[in-house]
Amino acid sequence: MTAPTWRLAGVPVLVAGGGPGALVEVVRLRERGADVTVVAHELVPALEDLVDRGLVARGADVTEADLVRASRLVVDARDRTEQGEGPDVLALAAEAGVPAYGLQGTDQVTGAQGPAGTGSVVLVGGGPGDPGLLTRRGYDALRAADVVVTDRLAPVSLLSELAAHVEVIDVSKIPRGRFTPQEEINRVIVEQALRGRRVVRFKGGDSFVFGRGYEEVLACREAGVPVEVVPGVTSAVSVPELAGIPVTNRGTVQGFTVVSGHAAPDDPRSSVDWDALARAGTTIVVLMGVETLPRIAGALLAAGREPRTPVACVMDGGLPSMRTVRTTLGALRDEGVPEGLVPPAVTVVGEVAALS
């Protein structure tokens, strides 16, 4: 039983209950920007404090149908000692056509959840693939979803924990394989939200790191769909870390640069200044670059890096199949992609790549 995880800025929410459960729920709703009115005979001290400071309004009586009708969301947060106090707020909300849920029984959230009758989209960065590396906030969003639009690099095993009614839509982009165009993904998440559903867009790593998340945010905004982004643990740092490689290390290197290797250095589509990168003195972290690694190594060597420079390629970070291949820039250029090295992999170039 969870409160919505999307922004509720300015949305009037009525909470019935004054006990500890109501307090927790009120605080959670307030964190999301809701204008909360609480109705209860008695309030626990912290709730009373919120009311006294003018941060939460106190309604007279929930039987006032106007109070329910004036709300966009109704929450029955009465604890056991308060049950039987006043009318069935969920029934009142249903009568008034206002979405509602209760903390004691089954989830009563119904239909449209957004302030204007639309649903919402939460972009959840799922981390590198280990379910334990999904953030708490991301997990809560997932559990509150009606539909999950997922990528394969997200920790998809967690989807087994979703309620049976939750629809899962797979829009994975497989390198050289099945591919859902970004425009289609944008269309799907917007369409689902406009049907009044709580959509979680579940992605690997962090949505804003080579994740095209911002494009999805813009698509939602253009369609008037409320959208929130839950940051994720990016593979750029976590995958090396899971293999024991620190991307910075005091006394060794004072920074790191994350680049896409999708377009090789000699590809006109590449906008990365590989010469500058070679001279920058930072660790280089390459995502999406398995096939282009020999050409990347060639460019870095041509710009003056030492052939003995350590390189570590970490595949399937955070998954049971995780494996690290260690090599050097010279060997990569001269011998090509090491046997068995396949995407997804994060490649680390620099002295730290020799650590474990």
Ligand SMILES: C[S@@+](CC[C@H](N)C(=O)[O-])C[C@H]1O[C@@H](n2cnc3c(N)ncnc32)[C@H](O)[C@@H]1O
């Ligand atoms: C399209 S990018 C998405 C990156 C993601 N948004 C992030 O922040 O980690 C996909 C690339 O991320 C890297 N990657 C993501 N998850 C990985 C994992 N579990 N193990 C190794 N590499 C991973 C690979 O370089 C892969 O080609």
